[in-house]
Amino acid sequence: QDKIKAAVIFGVSNPASVNGWDRGHYQGVRKLIDGYGWDVTIAENVPFPLIAGTAENYAKAGYQVVVFTSSGQYKAWDQVAPNYPDTIFAMLSTTSTLPESQNVVAYEPDFFAYGIINGLIAAQSTQSNKIAGVAGLPVKAVEDMFSGIIEGAKAANPDVEFLHAISGDWTNIPRAREVTALQIQRGADVVLGNAGVGTRGILDASQSRKAKFIGYATDWAEDAPDIVLTSVILGIDGWYDALAKDVVAGKVEPKIHTFGAETFKVMPLNDKLLSAEQIAKIEDSVRRYQAGETTVPVVPHKFK
Amino acid sequence: MNAAIAGSEAVRLEGITKEFGPLKALDDVSLTLRFGEIHALVGENGAGKSTLMNVLYGILQPTFGRILFGGADVTPHWTTRKAIAHQVGMVHQHFSLVMEHSVLDNVIMPTFRWTDLAPKWNDCRKALGELTERFGFDLSPDKLVEKLSVGQRQQVEILKMLYQGAKILILDEPTAVLTPQQSERLLAMLVQLRDQGYAVVIITHKLEHALELADHITVLRGGRHIATVAKGESSVAEIARMMVSQEVKAAHRPSAAALGKVVLGMRDVSLNPAGVPLLDGIDLEVREGEILGVAGVAGNGQSELADVIIGLRQVTSGTIGIYGKELGSSSVEQRRRSGIAIIPEDRHTHAVVGEMDIASNFILGREGAPQFSRRGVLNRKAIAEFAQRCLGEFDVRARSVTTKIEYLSGGNQQKVVIGRELSAAPRLIIAHEPSRGLDFAATAYIRRRLVEAAEAGAGVLLISSDLDELMELSTSVVVLYSGRIVGKVNAGAYDPEHFGLLMAGAHVAASTAADVDIGGAAA
Amino acid sequence: MKTPQISMRFDGFQLFSDIGIFVLSLLAAMLLVAGLVELIGGDALAALSAMVEGVVGSRQAIVETVIEATPTALCGLAFLIPFKAGFFNIGAQGHLQLGALAAVFVTTTFTLPAPLMIPLALVVSALAGMLLIAPSLVLKVKRGANEVTTTVMLNFVAIEFVLAMVTGPMQQPDSFFAESNLIPADYRLPVMVVHVGVFLAVAIIVAAGWILKHTVFGFRLDALGGNPSAAGALGMRTGATLAKAVLVAGAIGGIAGGIQALGVVFQVAEHWAKPWGFLGILAALMGRNPVGVIFAALLLAGLEIGGRNMQAMTGVPAALVFLLQSVPVLLLLAVRSTHFFKMMSLPGASR
Amino acid sequence: MIFDPEFLLSALRIATPLMIVALGVLIAERAGVLFLGVEGVMLCGALFGILGAVYTGDPWMGMMCGLAAGVVAGLVSAALIVWIPTDQVVMGLAMNIAAIGVTSFIFRVTADDLQQMSPTIDWTVPAWATDNAVATFLFSVPPLAWLAIILYAVVWYVLFHSAPGLLLRSVGQSVKAANSAGLNVPWVRTVALAIAGGLSGLGGAALTVGWVRSFSDDITAGRGFIALAAVYFGRWYPRWTLFGCLLFGIGEALALRTQVLGGNPHLYLMIPYVLTVCVLAFAESGRAPREVGKPYEGR
Numbered sequence A: 001q002d003k004i005k006a007a008v009i010f011g012v013s014n015p016a017s018v019n020g021w022d023r024g025h026y027q028g029v030r031k032l033i034d035g036y037g038w039d040v041t042i043a044e045n046v047p048f049p050l051i052a053g054t055a056e057n058y059a060k061a062g063y064q065v066v067v068f069t070s071s072g073q074y075k076a077w078d079q080v081a082p083n084y085p086d087t088i089f090a091m092l093s094t095t096s097t098l099p100e101s102q103n104v105v106a107y108e109p110d111f112f113a114y115g116i117i118n119g120l121i122a123a124q125s126t127q128s129n130k131i132a133g134v135a136g137l138p139v140k141a142v143e144d145m146f147s148g149i150i151e152g153a154k155a156a157n158p159d160v161e162f163l164h165a166i167s168g169d170w171t172n173i174p175r176a177r178e179v180t181a182l183q184i185q186r187g188a189d190v191v192l193g194n195a196g197v198g199t200r201g202i203l204d205a206s207q208s209r210k211a212k213f214i215g216y217a218t219d220w221a222e223d224a225p226d227i228v229l230t231s232v233i234l235g236i237d238g239w240y241d242a243l244a245k246d247v248v249a250g251k252v253e254p255k256i257h258t259f260g261a262e263t264f265k266v267m268p269l270n271d272k273l274l275s276a277e278q279i280a281k282i283e284d285s286v287r288r289y290q291a292g293e294t295t296v297p298v299v300p301h302k303f304k
Numbered sequence B: 001m002n003a004a005i006a007g008s009e010a011v012r013l014e015g016i017t018k019e020f021g022p023l024k025a026l027d028d029v030s031l032t033l034r035f036g037e038i039h040a041l042v043g044e045n046g047a048g049k050s051t052l053m054n055v056l057y058g059i060l061q062p063t064f065g066r067i068l069f070g071g072a073d074v075t076p077h078w079t080t081r082k083a084i085a086h087q088v089g090m091v092h093q094h095f096s097l098v099m100e101h102s103v104l105d106n107v108i109m110p111t112f113r114w115t116d117l118a119p120k121w122n123d124c125r126k127a128l129g130e131l132t133e134r135f136g137f138d139l140s141p142d143k144l145v146e147k148l149s150v151g152q153r154q155q156v157e158i159l160k161m162l163y164q165g166a167k168i169l170i171l172d173e174p175t176a177v178l179t180p181q182q183s184e185r186l187l188a189m190l191v192q193l194r195d196q197g198y199a200v201v202i203i204t205h206k207l208e209h210a211l212e213l214a215d216h217i218t219v220l221r222g223g224r225h226i227a228t229v230a231k232g233e234s235s236v237a238e239i240a241r242m243m244v245s246q247e248v249k250a251a252h253r254p255s256a257a258a259l260g261k262v263v264l265g266m267r268d269v270s271l272n273p274a275g276v277p278l279l280d281g282i283d284l285e286v287r288e289g290e291i292l293g294v295a296g297v298a299g300n301g302q303s304e305l306a307d308v309i310i311g312l313r314q315v316t317s318g319t320i321g322i323y324g325k326e327l328g329s330s331s332v333e334q335r336r337r338s339g340i341a342i343i344p345e346d347r348h349t350h351a352v353v354g355e356m357d358i359a360s361n362f363i364l365g366r367e368g369a370p371q372f373s374r375r376g377v378l379n380r381k382a383i384a385e386f387a388q389r390c391l392g393e394f395d396v397r398a399r400s401v402t403t404k405i406e407y408l409s410g411g412n413q414q415k416v417v418i419g420r421e422l423s424a425a426p427r428l429i430i431a432h433e434p435s436r437g438l439d440f441a442a443t444a445y446i447r448r449r450l451v452e453a454a455e456a457g458a459g460v461l462l463i464s465s466d467l468d469e470l471m472e473l474s475t476s477v478v479v480l481y482s483g484r485i486v487g488k489v490n491a492g493a494y495d496p497e498h499f500g501l502l503m504a505g506a507h508v509a510a511s512t513a514a515d516v517d518i519g520g521a522a523a
Numbered sequence C: 001m002k003t004p005q006i007s008m009r010f011d012g013f014q015l016f017s018d019i020g021i022f023v024l025s026l027l028a029a030m031l032l033v034a035g036l037v038e039l040i041g042g043d044a045l046a047a048l049s050a051m052v053e054g055v056v057g058s059r060q061a062i063v064e065t066v067i068e069a070t071p072t073a074l075c076g077l078a079f080l081i082p083f084k085a086g087f088f089n090i091g092a093q094g095h096l097q098l099g100a101l102a103a104v105f106v107t108t109t110f111t112l113p114a115p116l117m118i119p120l121a122l123v124v125s126a127l128a129g130m131l132l133i134a135p136s137l138v139l140k141v142k143r144g145a146n147e148v149t150t151t152v153m154l155n156f157v158a159i160e161f162v163l164a165m166v167t168g169p170m171q172q173p174d175s176f177f178a179e180s181n182l183i184p185a186d187y188r189l190p191v192m193v194v195h196v197g198v199f200l201a202v203a204i205i206v207a208a209g210w211i212l213k214h215t216v217f218g219f220r221l222d223a224l225g226g227n228p229s230a231a232g233a234l235g236m237r238t239g240a241t242l243a244k245a246v247l248v249a250g251a252i253g254g255i256a257g258g259i260q261a262l263g264v265v266f267q268v269a270e271h272w273a274k275p276w277g278f279l280g281i282l283a284a285l286m287g288r289n290p291v292g293v294i295f296a297a298l299l300l301a302g303l304e305i306g307g308r309n310m311q312a313m314t315g316v317p318a319a320l321v322f323l324l325q326s327v328p329v330l331l332l333l334a335v336r337s338t339h340f341f342k343m344m345s346l347p348g349a350s351r
Numbered sequence D: 001m002i003f004d005p006e007f008l009l010s011a012l013r014i015a016t017p018l019m020i021v022a023l024g025v026l027i028a029e030r031a032g033v034l035f036l037g038v039e040g041v042m043l044c045g046a047l048f049g050i051l052g053a054v055y056t057g058d059p060w061m062g063m064m065c066g067l068a069a070g071v072v073a074g075l076v077s078a079a080l081i082v083w084i085p086t087d088q089v090v091m092g093l094a095m096n097i098a099a100i101g102v103t104s105f106i107f108r109v110t111a112d113d114l115q116q117m118s119p120t121i122d123w124t125v126p127a128w129a130t131d132n133a134v135a136t137f138l139f140s141v142p143p144l145a146w147l148a149i150i151l152y153a154v155v156w157y158v159l160f161h162s163a164p165g166l167l168l169r170s171v172g173q174s175v176k177a178a179n180s181a182g183l184n185v186p187w188v189r190t191v192a193l194a195i196a197g198g199l200s201g202l203g204g205a206a207l208t209v210g211w212v213r214s215f216s217d218d219i220t221a222g223r224g225f226i227a228l229a230a231v232y233f234g235r236w237y238p239r240w241t242l243f244g245c246l247l248f249g250i251g252e253a254l255a256l257r258t259q260v261l262g263g264n265p266h267l268y269l270m271i272p273y274v275l276t277v278c279v280l281a282f283a284e285s286g287r288a289p290r291e292v293g294k295p296y297e298g299r
């Protein structure tokens, strides 16, 4: 039997193996190659206007699966999918609508729930009662995540204040660094971020000011062991798992699969930054939320 | 190096050939320079005078030939640095000064070493001060060169050369930009230097100067050495014959009897921006068929006079009329269209666009005329035909009208300018230093064209710092001093001495005429 | 800064030598890329064939190349015209951004019959481009401020402004990222093999070429660029001529954005624009005249599309695309500037 | 909240790489070379700086690597725009694109190693100084900012008070005068470009090693152009250039801080650019060294 040929399209510059969101996808790609034996090609740093063309070329070249890794690519998805019924076009990012076609599928996280878990951890680790979030642009995923953080934090500790900042760009490390420094100066001692490549700037600012950092999407512990409190894993590789299984089983249908709280994983909390009982308390609250024992109301906030 | 004993050989050039691609700019030229002598180098534009001296100064490498100092061949890898070390100094035809730097910086720069992190500025300043004093120059070491007049810039060039310790001094057309008085002073200074044992080379188009000063005169033609004659061995006419192949016709001033209506009338014109009176109550008239000369030391309002007539500057008070019609605040374009032509003082900055071809330069400023364009669209054919005709009519030596004008020699560029301005059948021609830097054949040609234009009925305002030119061409001459007309002399009553006094402002104030300054021309 | 002369003539030698050098430079660049692909353990042959495939492999590929070349060529023109008058306009990227934003704003806000709306949108994008370049012009003429500085700064201003709009008042409601509403289908540029914006662009460029070469305005630009003081002294109204050239450049840059919005992307969004403005400068200086700009833009676009295809199909790093675009340009210019070629293409140099 | 010592420090951090790079541009332009390729050179310095810092574990070694990479890139520029010579505008822009290609290619090869943050080069405030606000502030200023300020003093002295400075400026103002003084213009410009490249590389390293301690594709994001603008803004004088860089740093720091006032952050992010244009509107304009942008065609 021939290998399944799949293509994954990345939009932002930088190697796909670097940083949070893309790194999560990259782990998924590895899984397709190593775990399922697929033949996977990566298109990296594809500029916005060329995404549709790239997807189309893959379809024409006989690829069976084309994966979009970012919401920003949905237009190409919309445009190309109906014309190539033999290829499966999968969106592995937040979306609310599907193209009018049978060969499409989406796997997306519940960013609100993801934010809640982050909020629970941050609110119980802060000493200053101020936590900060930094993002590249105030897009929907970010708003969901930040709203979740606010609500999650409130559930754990109503006194906690959430400070937020926008670096203005998904690739600008220096700016992300400086806005983070400002939030720390304003009193935040736990920092989270969703600023694409810029997230490294958030990490750097936290490290130079000894603020605790909660990793985004994938495990960040190795990047800065001294300040990374934990990372909340989005489990993007899990979506690739699901995609691979659906494709192999021929069960791909136009549906948005949403991955909720139970699929996110919290890395072991850093015992140099928190006491054992704090850790136990946090872990317990997260476990209870993931198990559905506690509920947090969905309240959308605006950040611009 | 030997002490400079008068009469001993300073340097010998042997069989110098210099090729620029297919062009042989110098062909087997030999020349010996001696200390305590002035050597004049004469020849037409493009004869190779500058090229020969550039070879000696290490700016250019000779294709063949030898440079000998005290019999030693130094030709291989001959560079300017080495030339300077061999006590050669050169003042270039177009100055090689850094306009943005001070006098001091310009003078000491060539003597500086790259390794000198803390130069002794005060010593340099003192040394420069001594030099300026010795030669009676009026230069403040901290003044920026761009703020200096042309004459002062030349003083800086000379200081630069002397400061380097040069004993062999080369001056390429040093008098071309100077007023008569300044020329006199410069030449006197060269004599003084010769007497002090320096070897001096002067390139000039003024044969009288060469004959008067030089101990030897070398004539170049078409890159070839024609002759070297010793003092008193030859006459102007003889040397002129050696320089050119054909006979040169001299121009004659138009007769004063044929004057027609008043073309240009200026009444009480003043220009004083920011309170500085550049022009002060100018009254003058130019009639049809008249060449009115404007004499004066440069910087006494000549440029401003031309500027207000052509409309580059607006008068502060007074009126300017053409055939009695007031110009008011009309634009340059309108004035040019109403029949004013201008041959500016500095063609490089004000008259030609070097990167455009000859044809374009022939119509520059007139591209909107119906002859050359219709509703904003150029008529290429008409332009080319016109340019071709002008090329012949004005004797421009060029391969074709599509050659970029920057590849033409100065004389030919000037002919293009003259051709452009005269072919528009102007009613008033403002000619500002029309023959500066040109050899005498080209000079004579251009003067003749001006006279012909006047005879054809145009009025000509000839602004020149060359008294000979003025006396040769003008029907009458006014003298400008400090923006004022201080005298008017009619043909027949010309007397250089009288002019000299007027130009120095002798009757205006008892101030000395010693520090002849020509400030404005620099800016 | 002295303006390097851009020859308006299209003489045979220059054309053929340019093509010759370019082909050689291209081959050299491809060899380099092949070497790098081998170095990182890829399949060089597959990579290069994917690249060629990407440019000429299909009708679709060719169409894509042409569409991609359009904004580059227009931006090239926006650089070239004021450049002839001695004004360095580095701001085409900003004009393009703002022009696109303006076109999107008009088409998503108002309703009009399409035959009126499309021209209106293009006019508004032209105005937007002019609006953005105006400060540079005014500061240059009135204050002598260096236009390189101001146009670069205004680029950043335009980019941030577009981002402010697409994350703010013009953001598509409920969108998942920073994007504006889509231009309604009626108001998009009709497609005839390629969208009609391509033809419009060609028409603009050819017209500009003709104007520069055959009109008084073009003549005055040359004079102004070659020697501004002479142009002034001879009665050309230099300020007005420069202003016209600069404003036209802004308008063309704006139209480039308008065409891109109305014909290709139908919206503005975060990172919607490629660096067409900067590629345009390259195209202008490679092409040296408006027609040459078209070819240079096509070459740059071909390398981009081909390089992207190579990257996507074989997974080699996207960085190679940049090398593919820049190395032939570097070589082309280097060779063209050598003494030999200069001597050969100088009119009247060999006498 | 917006204006406090931290604000100044943030402005200084933002300005430091610009200051160093602008100094390089200043030297190149003073020698008569239009250094539009500065963005690319800076990018090379940024990458090699971080590579050096990560592989040797010593940030100062990283700075040296950035410097060395810059010198090499400067010499490549010299080969292309001084020795051939090509058009300085096109070559500069083409080199910028090439630099994006080269650096991101090398980044792909080394990306896994570059995942760790490079070591810091900040000083810690000594105990005796913690009580004194001024001393604390002075110790919080990044070492590289001090270095940049010292470099400005040095360059100012060399350019305007030493022999090599006068010779260099003469080459930039008039090749004719330089030739007549026997200077070798191509060599002077080559050396100037090597120094300019070195400083630009150092500035790139100051961005990655000295500030954000990581690298990403095209991390300079137009900072080279901004440094160029600062030189033009500064009328080719060191202190005004320095002022231009600081002004830009202040503008950007302000832009990032004013966000706390609410509203769309992108509107605030326009501040540094608008500020620069506005200041230009009131600043006295300068004239570039005369030879800038003209290829040296020999003699």
Ligand SMILES: Nc1ncnc2c1ncn2[C@@H]1O[C@H](COP(=O)(O)OP(=O)(O)OP(=O)(O)O)[C@@H](O)[C@H]1O
Residues within 6 Å of the ligand: B020, B023, B025, B043, B044, B045, B046, B047, B048, B049, B050, B051, B052, B093, B409, B410, B439, D299
């Ligand atoms: N750099 C050059 N390249 C090519 N040809 C040159 C160059 N310099 C000079 N020539 C040519 O060499 C010849 C001699 O020029 P040169 O400047 O020495 O003349 P000249 O006698 O000084 O004339 P003028 O009286 O106008 O100063 C001219 O025909 C000129 O065209």
Ligand SMILES: Nc1ncnc2c1ncn2[C@@H]1O[C@H](COP(=O)(O)OP(=O)(O)OP(=O)(O)O)[C@@H](O)[C@H]1O
Residues within 6 Å of the ligand: B045, B046, B093, B094, B406, B407, B408, B409, B410, B411, B437, B438
């Ligand atoms: N690159 C070149 N190629 C060919 N000829 C050149 C070149 N550069 C200069 N020349 C020639 O060199 C000669 C001297 O040049 P230069 O600029 O000194 O002119 P000039 O005759 O001295 O004019 P002017 O009187 O204005 O000083 C000119 O005749 C020109 O034809």
Ligand SMILES: [Mg+2]
Residues within 6 Å of the ligand: B049, B050, B051, B093, B172
């Ligand atoms: Mg000469």
Ligand SMILES: [Mg+2]
Residues within 6 Å of the ligand: B045, B093, B410, B437
């Ligand atoms: Mg001459």
